[in-house]
Amino acid sequence: MACRIAIDGPAGSGKTTVARLVAQKLGIHYLDTGAMYRIVGLHLYRKGADVKSESLRDYLTDLKIEYVDGTFMVNGSPVGDEIRTPEAGMYASIYATHPDVRAFLTNMQKEICKNRDIVAEGRDIGTVVIPDAEVKIFLVASPEVRAKRRYLELIAKGYDVQYEGILREIIERDENDSSRGIAPLTKAPDAVEIDTSDLSVEEVVDRILELVHLRCKKKI
Ligand SMILES: Nc1ncnc2c1ncn2[C@@H]1O[C@H](COP(=O)(O)OP(=O)(O)O)[C@@H](O)[C@H]1O
Numbered sequence: 001m002a003c004r005i006a007i008d009g010p011a012g013s014g015k016t017t018v019a020r021l022v023a024q025k026l027g028i029h030y031l032d033t034g035a036m037y038r039i040v041g042l043h044l045y046r047k048g049a050d051v052k053s054e055s056l057r058d059y060l061t062d063l064k065i066e067y068v069d070g071t072f073m074v075n076g077s078p079v080g081d082e083i084r085t086p087e088a089g090m091y092a093s094i095y096a097t098h099p100d101v102r103a104f105l106t107n108m109q110k111e112i113c114k115n116r117d118i119v120a121e122g123r124d125i126g127t128v129v130i131p132d133a134e135v136k137i138f139l140v141a142s143p144e145v146r147a148k149r150r151y152l153e154l155i156a157k158g159y160d161v162q163y164e165g166i167l168r169e170i171i172e173r174d175e176n177d178s179s180r181g182i183a184p185l186t187k188a189p190d191a192v193e194i195d196t197s198d199l200s201v202e203e204v205v206d207r208i209l210e211l212v213h214l215r216c217k218k219k220i
């Protein structure tokens, strides 16, 4: 029986960090669905696609996303840090509200997660992508804590950002992601909520591994 672990939550709650570590410790696959929305968001923005259009399908026909050994290739080239900027996060959040974008990516994500042990992280993994996941986690933390983490992360990468701007962007994206009509950011009824505000990365990982051991009978 496969062990599929869904980790959802808002920006800066720690999804990517803990999902990568859990996958590493268990020796299983890892999927960053946010990166996929960032790739598509940046692509559509550069094409000048109007998110209010009835259909965006024509803009997606020339976008080939491949997932090879945990990294994404777009039209044959590896994806760089350009998808990690706050702007790319906003484009992702804007276009992620369009049904064509969600159908395009959700089908791909379901395929990647089919019949394999995997940790997948995003906004709708436990509710839409793998609604029957063996383990569902919903990470939360205060907006201020999440903004501070993202601010420190971007500063460390050499980006010239202000904490106040990051806080505004995080609050705006939270609102966008939670209030959209399709696949909103929401805790699945059977997900375990973990407030990471005052927990170390290691403490969050340990809590998740305990749940995996219980629900997937995986030897840790
Ligand atoms: N529990 C934690 N305590 C302190 N820093 C954390 C914690 N979880 C994540 N971080 C740091 O916060 C930043 C954002 O974490 P990330 O995993 O990218 O969040 P998300 O994927 O939910 O947006 C990273 O620099 C990461 O190292």
Ligand SMILES: Nc1ccn([C@@H]2O[C@H](COP(=O)(O)OP(=O)(O)O)[C@@H](O)[C@H]2O)c(=O)n1
Pocket: 009, 010, 011, 012, 013, 016, 033, 034, 035, 037, 038, 089, 092, 093, 094, 096, 121, 122, 123, 124, 125, 173, 177
């Ligand atoms: N499964 C997912 C993952 C991301 N997204 C969208 O993509 C944006 C960027 O996701 P991300 O996980 O890379 O963002 P961070 O939480 O890392 O800041 C989110 O704000 C969502 O709008 C989504 O709609 N569904």
